[in-house]
Amino acid sequence: xxxxxxxxxxxxxxxxxxxxxxxxxxxxxxxxxxxxxxxxxxxxxxxxxxxxxxxxxxxxxxxxxxxxxxxxxxxxxxxxxxxxxxxxxxxxxxxxxxxxxxxxxxxxxxxxxxxxxxxxxxxxxxxxxxxxxxxxxxxxxxxxxxxxxxxxxxxxxxxxxxxxxxxxxxxxxxxxxxxxxxxxxxxxxxxxxxxxxxxxxxxxxxxxxxxxxxxxxxxxxxxxxxxxxxxxxxxxxxxxxxxxxxxxxxxxxxxxxxxxxxxxxxxxxxxxxxxxxxxxxxxxxxxxxxxxxxxxxxxxxxxxxxxxxxxxxxxxxxxxxxxxxxxxxxxxxxxxxxxxxxxxxxxxxxxxxxxxxxxxxxxxxxxxxxxxxxxxxxxxxxxxxxxxxxxxxxxxxxxxxxxxxxxxxxxxxxxxxxxxxxxxxxxxxxxxxxxxxxxxxxxxxxxxxxxxxxxxxxx
Numbered sequence: 001x002x003x004x005x006x007x008x009x010x011x012x013x014x015x016x017x018x019x020x021x022x023x024x025x026x027x028x029x030x031x032x033x034x035x036x037x038x039x040x041x042x043x044x045x046x047x048x049x050x051x052x053x054x055x056x057x058x059x060x061x062x063x064x065x066x067x068x069x070x071x072x073x074x075x076x077x078x079x080x081x082x083x084x085x086x087x088x089x090x091x092x093x094x095x096x097x098x099x100x101x102x103x104x105x106x107x108x109x110x111x112x113x114x115x116x117x118x119x120x121x122x123x124x125x126x127x128x129x130x131x132x133x134x135x136x137x138x139x140x141x142x143x144x145x146x147x148x149x150x151x152x153x154x155x156x157x158x159x160x161x162x163x164x165x166x167x168x169x170x171x172x173x174x175x176x177x178x179x180x181x182x183x184x185x186x187x188x189x190x191x192x193x194x195x196x197x198x199x200x201x202x203x204x205x206x207x208x209x210x211x212x213x214x215x216x217x218x219x220x221x222x223x224x225x226x227x228x229x230x231x232x233x234x235x236x237x238x239x240x241x242x243x244x245x246x247x248x249x250x251x252x253x254x255x256x257x258x259x260x261x262x263x264x265x266x267x268x269x270x271x272x273x274x275x276x277x278x279x280x281x282x283x284x285x286x287x288x289x290x291x292x293x294x295x296x297x298x299x300x301x302x303x304x305x306x307x308x309x310x311x312x313x314x315x316x317x318x319x320x321x322x323x324x325x326x327x328x329x330x331x332x333x334x335x336x337x338x339x340x341x342x343x344x345x346x347x348x349x350x351x352x353x354x355x356x357x358x359x360x361x362x363x364x365x366x367x368x369x370x371x372x373x374x375x376x377x378x379x380x381x382x383x384x385x386x387x388x389x390x391x392x393x394x395x396x397x398x399x400x401x402x403x404x405x406x407x408x409x410x411x412x413x414x415x416x417x418x419x420x421x422x423x424x425x426x427x428x429x430x431x432x433x434x435x436x437x438x439x440x441x442x443x444x445x446x447x448x449x450x451x452x453x454x455x456x457x458x459x
Contacts, residue, residue, distance in 0.1 A: 004119050005029040007046060009039045009053035009065065010081070019052065022108060023115070027431070036060035040068055043076075049119050050077040050099075055089050063089065066096050077118035081106070100342065110342070113379060117343045120327045144177070144184055145328045146321035150313045154181065157310050162189035167260070169245075169305050170283040172312030175362030178283040179241060181310060186239040191279060194238030197231050202244035209252050211268050214259075220269020232265055235278045245282040245305065246297050257301045280305060315357040315364060322353050325361060329368035330380070341372050344380040346436060348390075350429035351382055355389045420455045423448075427457075 006028045008019045016032040023030050031046045033039035037059045039051070051069065055062035062080050069078055077099040082090045090101035099118035102111055144155070161168055162185050170178040179198060186196045204212050211221075215230030232240055242248075248256065259265045260280060264273040282305045291297040315322070326344065334341040344352065348371075357363050371384040382390045426437035438448035452458040 003027050003029050004050065005031070005046060005048040006115065007039060007042055007048035007051045008032045009034075009036070009051060009057065009062070011035065011054065011056070011058055015054070022111075026112060034058070036062070036065040036068070039065055043069075043074060048076055049122065050079060050115055052079050052081065052115065055080055055082045055093070063093055063096070066093055066098055070097050075122070077122035079114055079118050110379065113343045117327065117330075120323070144180060145325050146318060147324065148318040148320045150318050151321060154310060154312065157308070158184050158188065161185060161308050164189075165279055166307050167280045167305050168282070168308045168310055169288075170281065170310045170312060171288070172283075172285060173314045173360055174285045175357075175360035176312040176314060177361050178285075178312055179243060181312065182239070182241040182281040182283065185281060186241075186279075191238050195235050196239050196241065197235035198241045198243060199231050200243045202247035206249050209249060210255065213252065214255065214265050215267035215270075217267055217269035220267075224269070228267075230265065230267060232259060232276055232278055233274065236276050237278070239279045239281060242280065242282040242305075244284065246284050246286055246288050246291050248297075250296075250298065253298045253301050257298060257304060260301075260304050282306075315360045319353065322364065323349070325364055326352060326368060329365050330372060333369045333372040337372055339372060339375070340378050341375055341380060342378050344371075345382070346430050347440060348380050348382045348385060350425070350440060351385060351389055353429070354425070416455070419451060420457070423451055423455060423457060 006023050008016055008023075008030065009032070010016050010019070011034050013034075016034070020030045020032055031042055031048070033042050035058045039053065042048075043051075051065075053062040053065055057065065062082075066078050066080070069076065078093075078097065080090055080093045080098050080101045081104060082101060083104050090098075090103075093101060099122065100114050102114055144151070158181065168182075168185065170181055172178050182198075183196060186192060199213065201209070211224075211228065211230070213230050213232055215228050215233060216224050218224055218227050259276070263276055265276055266273045288297060288302060288306075292299050292302050326349070330341050330343060333339075343349075352364075352367065355367075359366075367386055367389055370386060371380045375381070375384045422441060423437075426440045427434070429440060430436035434448060434452075435445055438445045441448060449458065
């Protein structure tokens with residue numbers, strides 16, 4: 001993957017040189033321009049990922065340059081630099097679409113975070129736009145975050161089933177986003193203009209499930225004081241999402257099977273059948289095949305629902321998506337809590353990426369919301385994270401067995417393996433910056449360098 005490109009626009013030569021050196025050391029491709037006019041010419045040739053521009057420029061201001069970028073639909077992030085006391089212009093720039101602004105004099109680490117954050121947000125926006133274009137999204141694909149291989153497979157399946165009437169079963173652990181996938185299928189498909197009805201089968205008392213799904217007639221049972229339309233009828237021509245479908249009682253499973261097969265329903269206490277046209281998307285977070293084998297779920301209903309199965313991976317199997325998700329949640333909750341959080345410190349990001357997330361994406365969302373709410377500054381630190389994440393250390397590979405192996409163990413080799421893993425993890429967390437990686441591991445740079453050489457990692 002090529003390094004990101006940054007265009008620095010400032011009329012002061014010393015500032016251009018300073019920023020150029022700073023970002024080149026961080027691995028960016030850097031070009032500089034001294035005026036708005038020169039910057040426009042440079043953009044046609046260089047195609048930067050982000051523009052870092054002073055607001056006060058010759059031959060037009062930074063605001064004029066931003067307007068030109070938006071008018072010409074340039075797909076790049078735009079960050080403005082302004083002197084302290086001139087924030088009104090910066091606010092105007094934000095309203096015009098700037099990703100962020102930085103006040104002079106600025107802190108180099110804060111500026112790095114602002115630029116990295118701007119590039120991350122812009123790449124996510126472009127990815128979502130491309131995904132929407134490919135899949136014909138009308139509403140919900142923007143909330144499915146992740147470009148990992150396993151998520152791309154999910155997107156492909158959504159595209160294939162969205163316009164058909166085919167029933168789908170979404171399988172995945174709690175918190176992986178099953179309802180979001182169901183919404184994506186519905187709102188990007190041919191039924192998007194009709195209702196999308198969610199039914200949490202596990203949350204309805206067993207004696208009320210049949211009434212909720214199929215409706216009832218007045219007087220059909222105690223407390224049935226009026227006619228009630230069932231949720232399957234409410235979803236007519238649209239989609240019904242049956243979450244935790246394997247929680248349905250067997251008696252209701254029989255009636256649901258007939259409704260799917262015959263496309264007719266009958267309310268509790270009624271004798272008249274009603275035609276319905278609904279697409280059924282079901283979801284489960286348990287081993288539904290085992291439930292079938294053990295007689296807790298009807299096999300014929302299982303096959304009716306599971307015409308197409310979409311398996312949602314747990315977050316621990318899509319670690320490459322974590323930073324994208326973090327950026328998305330930071331942006332979202334910064335808006336909700338009226339804060340200007342620009343990202344996570346390298347140490348905090350390392351901790352967030354290292355945790356295993358038994359609650360999956362929903363747990364990560366809660367972690368970031370808490371961090372945004374508690375963060376006193378504009379960069380989330382380790383101390384802003386929940387204790388279970390901030391103090392997490394993965395020593396699973398060093399568990400001592402209850403019974404010592406007869407053949408013994410090679411302790412030196414085991415320790416060396418773990419040391420190599422932590423060295424690599426620290427380099428990933430700091431984007432390859434060895435000094436910062438050494439600080440994360442609480443050791444001197446000399447000691448860190450020695451260990452890199454020992455493990456043939458010094459390149």
